[in-house]
Amino acid sequence: MSTALILVDVQPTFCEGGELPVEGGNAVAAGVAAFLRAHRGDYDVLVTTQDHHVDPGDHFSDSPDFVDSWPAHGVAGTANAEIHPETAEALAAAGGADLTVLKGAHAAAYSGFDGTDQTGTPLAQALRERGVDTVDVCGIAESHCVKETVLDALREGLRTRLLVDLTVPVTAELGAAARAEMRAAGAEEIRTGLGLPR
Numbered sequence: 023m024s025t026a027l028i029l030v031d032v033q034p035t036f037c038e039g040g041e042l043p044v045e046g047g048n049a050v051a052a053g054v055a056a057f058l059r060a061h062r063g064d065y066d067v068l069v070t071t072q073d074h075h076v077d078p079g080d081h082f083s084d085s086p087d088f089v090d091s092w093p094a095h096g097v098a099g100t101a102n103a104e105i106h107p108e109t110a111e112a113l114a115a116a117g118g119a120d121l122t123v124l125k126g127a128h129a130a131a132y133s134g135f136d137g138t139d140q141t142g143t144p145l146a147q148a149l150r151e152r153g154v155d156t157v158d159v160c161g162i163a164e165s166h167c168v169k170e171t172v173l174d175a176l177r178e179g180l181r182t183r184l185l186v187d188l189t190v191p192v193t194a195e196l197g198a199a200a201r202a203e204m205r206a207a208g209a210e211e212i213r214t215g216l217g218l219p220r
């Protein structure tokens with residue numbers, strides 16, 4: 023069996039300076055880069071996910087409620103929808119991702135498991151085909167896409183570990199609720215020492 027590292031939505035669109043910024047996003051991108059440099063060899067499969075919206079309907083709004091609707095973000099074809107440059111550099115040095123998962127072209131998609139890889143294969147199937155039984159998950163935002171990815175991984179029967187200092191929530195309150203939900207569902211937690219002081 024094998025272990026995968028899933029980098030969830032480490033994109034400039036979700037970092038300071040982006041369209042839907044999360045405070046601490048750039049620090050997460052830097053921490054993920056440091057983690058890749060130190061630990062790429064610990065993983066059999068490296069996965070990235072990206073919000074990659076073409077026309078996601080009411081996921082976008084000019085008067086967003088920040089619950090179900092949001093300002094436009096992760097727009098396919100824009101630089102801010104690519105992997106964060108700092109993380110991308112470390113990824114390239116590590117030989118690139120094995121699975122490049124895009125999600126949300128025409129509808130909201132929070133979980134990486136809602137996406138498909140570069141061959142059009144759903145993430146769960148792609149992981150099964152590679153014998154993955156354990157996933158480590160990090161990225162942005164802990165309260166939204168990271169949480170949903172963790173919960174789906176657990177539903178898929180995968181041992182799932184959250185890299186707690188390589189993720190950041192939209193707000194501390196939402197982060198605490200997300201952490202409790204992930205724990206209750208069976209997620210384990212790892213502190214890498216390379217990310218945020220959390």
Ligand SMILES: [Zn+2]
Binds near residue numbers: 073081096126130131
């Ligand atoms: Zn989105």
